[in-house]
Amino acid sequence: MSVQPAGIESGDTAAAPAVPAFAIRNLTKMYGPVAAVDDVSLDIPQGAFLTLLGPSGSGKTTILMAIAGFIAPTSGEILREQKSITTLPPDKRNFGMVFQGYALFPHMTVEDNVWFPLRVRGVSKSQAAGRIGEALEMVQLGALAARLPTELSGGQQQRVALARALVFQPDLLLLDEPLSALDKKLRADLQWELKDLHRKLGTTFVYVTHDQEEALSMSDEIVILRDGRIEQSGDPLTLYERPATRFVADFLGKSNFLAGEVADREDGRFRYRIGGETFLQAGAASDAHVVMALRPEKLMVFNTRPDTANAMQGEIEQFNYYGANYHFKVTTSALGDVIVTVPAWRCEVEPRIGNRIWIGWEPDAAVVVADT
Amino acid sequence: MFPGMSQHGRYWLLILPAVALMLVFYIYPLLQVLWISVTEPEPGLGNYRELFTSAFLHKIWWTTARICVITTVLTVLFGYVVAFAMAHVRQRHMTAIMFCVLLTFWLSVLVRAFAWVMLLRTEGVINEALLWIGLTDQPLRLSRNEFGVVVGMVHFMLPLAILPIYANLRGIDASYVSAARGMGASAWKAFWWVYLPLSKPGVIAATILVFVFSLGFFITPAILGGGRVVMISEFIRVAFEETLLWGKATMLSASLLFCVLLILAIVGRVVDLRRVFGST
Numbered sequence: 001m002s003v004q005p006a007g008i009e010s011g012d013t014a015a016a017p018a019v020p021a022f023a024i025r026n027l028t029k030m031y032g033p034v035a036a037v038d039d040v041s042l043d044i045p046q047g048a049f050l051t052l053l054g055p056s057g058s059g060k061t062t063i064l065m066a067i068a069g070f071i072a073p074t075s076g077e078i079l080r081e082q083k084s085i086t087t088l089p090p091d092k093r094n095f096g097m098v099f100q101g102y103a104l105f106p107h108m109t110v111e112d113n114v115w116f117p118l119r120v121r122g123v124s125k126s127q128a129a130g131r132i133g134e135a136l137e138m139v140q141l142g143a144l145a146a147r148l149p150t151e152l153s154g155g156q157q158q159r160v161a162l163a164r165a166l167v168f169q170p171d172l173l174l175l176d177e178p179l180s181a182l183d184k185k186l187r188a189d190l191q192w193e194l195k196d197l198h199r200k201l202g203t204t205f206v207y208v209t210h211d212q213e214e215a216l217s218m219s220d221e222i223v224i225l226r227d228g229r230i231e232q233s234g235d236p237l238t239l240y241e242r243p244a245t246r247f248v249a250d251f252l253g254k255s256n257f258l259a260g261e262v263a264d265r266e267d268g269r270f271r272y273r274i275g276g277e278t279f280l281q282a283g284a285a286s287d288a289h290v291v292m293a294l295r296p297e298k299l300m301v302f303n304t305r306p307d308t309a310n311a312m313q314g315e316i317e318q319f320n321y322y323g324a325n326y327h328f329k330v331t332t333s334a335l336g337d338v339i340v341t342v343p344a345w346r347c348e349v350e351p352r353i354g355n356r357i358w359i360g361w362e363p364d365a366a367v368v369v370a371d372t
Numbered sequence: 373m374f375p376g377m378s379q380h381g382r383y384w385l386l387i388l389p390a391v392a393l394m395l396v397f398y399i400y401p402l403l404q405v406l407w408i409s410v411t412e413p414e415p416g417l418g419n420y421r422e423l424f425t426s427a428f429l430h431k432i433w434w435t436t437a438r439i440c441v442i443t444t445v446l447t448v449l450f451g452y453v454v455a456f457a458m459a460h461v462r463q464r465h466m467t468a469i470m471f472c473v474l475l476t477f478w479l480s481v482l483v484r485a486f487a488w489v490m491l492l493r494t495e496g497v498i499n500e501a502l503l504w505i506g507l508t509d510q511p512l513r514l515s516r517n518e519f520g521v522v523v524g525m526v527h528f529m530l531p532l533a534i535l536p537i538y539a540n541l542r543g544i545d546a547s548y549v550s551a552a553r554g555m556g557a558s559a560w561k562a563f564w565w566v567y568l569p570l571s572k573p574g575v576i577a578a579t580i581l582v583f584v585f586s587l588g589f590f591i592t593p594a595i596l597g598g599g600r601v602v603m604i605s606e607f608i609r610v611a612f613e614e615t616l617l618w619g620k621a622t623m624l625s626a627s628l629l630f631c632v633l634l635i636l637a638i639v640g641r642v643v644d645l646r647r648v649f650g651s652t
Binding site for chain 2: 094096
């Protein structure tokens with residue numbers, strides 16, 4: 001398989017790099033009175049790894065199926081280099097797709113599965129042999145070409161699906177929760193491989209998942225969906241560090257939410273009160289009532305009162321040991337239950353239910369979010 | 373309930389009455405048929421020799437085989453179309469189609485055969501309509517020939533083809549066809565290379581079922597053939613009841629049975645019959 005990025009020839013003719021390779025404009029899909037996708041617009045730059053992330057029913061798969069051409073939008077458009085492909089049938093789009101259950105043809109060998117997209121393009125098996133071999137080598141399955149899909153493990157099937165979706169050099173690769181059926185360790189391995197593949201091939205990937213770790217680890221850009229609408233989009237670091245809403249802060253990673261009343265404002269920071277206690281927060285508060293999202297790993301635990309800007313005393317109500325980390329559930333008077341994640345190898349406090357400890361955090365540890 | 377009896381033994385007990393019934397009323401008469409075929413009118417294989425020597429029997433066998441093959445091909449083809457529709461329409465419409473399919477099952481064979489006679493006869497509705505439209509100026513001969521027999525038989529056999537094919541099609545994951553389309557296959561190529569091969573078990577089950585059923589069918593051919601189209605089973609009936617040539621009748625019955633077993637054996641070499649008929 002050629003490792004030349006798909007569509008690179010069009011890259012030098014396009015004078016303005018701002019024009020995205022693919023774009024979705026005001027996409028809406030109604031099922032009866034229910035909008036599965038509600039007025040979604042997004043750009044997919046050439047060569048991007050874009051992830052649609054959301055809980056089930058958020059419309060992420062519907063968007064993917066509309067891009068693939070399996071679902072006709074109720075309204076809105078799908079554009080390729082500014083030309084509408086909304087009504088183009090799926091077989092005319094030249095997109096590769098990896099389905100959730102892989103959809104490997106059970107009556108064909110691995111080799112014939114990978115040959116299929118070339119076969120429908122009129123390439124005979126002998127002509128295609130080289131490309132089939134390269135595609136299978138690419139996913140390290142050269143030795144299993146003659147097997148049937150049912151004789152492969154889940155991870156191997158997943159790789160065949162990838163080889164099959166990439167062998168015809170599609171302009172876009174669509175992946176519908178491709179790792180969800182695999183066990184955790186294999187999933188982690190395949191995340192590395194997918195990312196490598198994306199870097200080597202330069203093909204544009206659109207990836208659908210409900211797994212926030214997958215989204216964070218692989219994407220250039222994440223689009224977070226909620227009830228058929230885009231909640232927030234951006235690169236993983238921005239989304240994780242600067243979630244705009246309570247929903248994003250909770251869905252992408254975990255957060256403690258601190259809801260309080262603003263006490264006074266200074267330049268670049270303000271104080272707020274919760275349950276008689278006052279805390280310091282970096283940033284600006286627009287309303288009198290504010291909600292802060294505080295990541296469990298940005299809290300610290302101490303045996304004695306720390307000199308952090310914010311500190312609270314509490315009692316360990318429950319804890320979980322994960323090898324690398326402890327997760328403490330600490331009950332405090334002002335904040336209620338707070339979850340704290342501490343690296344186990346340097347945990348200062350004794351992990352014991354009922355142990356009275358201190359938690360502390362700096363003003364820039366938390367982030368102000370919209371309360372929706 | 374039955375101490376000392378294994379779990380499996382108890383289940384066998386449940387079907388014991390059925391097994392006994394089969395032995396007494398099915399297996400025993402069958403053995404008798406085989407016995408008569410080699411003893412009447414004189415002991416030996418004389419009856420079976422006729423299979424090879426009698427030109428009349430050759431003609432009947434040939435007629436039977438031809439009608440069965442044509443019936444099977446048409447039934448499976450039409451059955452596939454209906455089953456395909458059932459597997460792809462909405463649940464509510466599927467139920468309606470299923471009801472219509474089963475409805476014909478509940479009507480007596482006799483009623484359906486005579487209904488076809490009414491439709492197909494020279495002064496029947498179809499001929500009247502054809503004359504009125506002007507497609508023909510002579511009434512067509514639609515019954516009392518092989519055409520009529522095939523029409524009646526295909527109609528009767530359709531549910532037998534639709535049900536196994538539908539059961540198979542419903543089990544085919546829609547994502548296979550989507551995957552094929554996504555990889556650039558036209559609707560037709562996706563059907564031909566992916567969907568059709570996946571529906572092979574259903575098609576084979578339907579083919580065997582319809583063909584075997586057709587071989588022994590005699591009411592519809594007798595009525596719609598009007599005595600002009602004689603198939604094996606009709607000839608056996610005449611030999612048993614009218615000409616009283618029991619030796620010949622039993623020989624033909626036995627041959628029919630061997631024929632079915634032979635077909636199953638041949639098909640069984642190509643496909644896994646146990647899987648086709650849903651056993652694991």
